Amino acid sequence: MAMKIKALVLISFLILLIIGCDYYDDRLVINNESSTNLYVAFSRDTIIGIGENSAFMMPDYFVKAHTKKNVVEPGSKKAWEFFAEKSLNKEIHIFLLTEETVKKHTPSEIVNRRLFEKRIDIMIIDLEKNNWIVSFQK
Secondary structure (H helix, E strand, O other): OHHHHHHHHHHHHHHHHHHOOOOEEOOOEEEEOOOOOEEEEEEOOOOOOOOOOOOOOOHHHEEOOOEEEEOOEEOOOOHHHHHHHOOHHHEEEEEEEEHHHHHHOOHHHHHHOOOOOEEEEEEHHHHHHOOOEEEEOO
16 A cells, blocks of 8 residues: 555656746847947837836846857757747847946837847847857947
């Protein structure tokens, strides 16, 4: 009887472990080769929308000058592919904003006046060729 209970507990634990795993895709690397700290925003369109980025000052999307950072997209180990598949032209649209811009302006000002430093449109095939590294230099 004790063996059956132990086996049942073990099976239950394994099922919970499998079901409870959160998957994410952290392959995308932003390489900030500039001397400016950056915030990174992503869009499924070539314009950035307030709905997608109500606030740009998110620590997960902050890349210090002269550093690299993996950017996580939750949902799957191929989440960036799914993101691109649902995007305009099947590209990931990456918006780079300086830390100074984000601190001085509201999200709606940034969007309406297009105050981003640079927009990078990239397809999955190009990310794969570049080992998932997107570089920015000023």
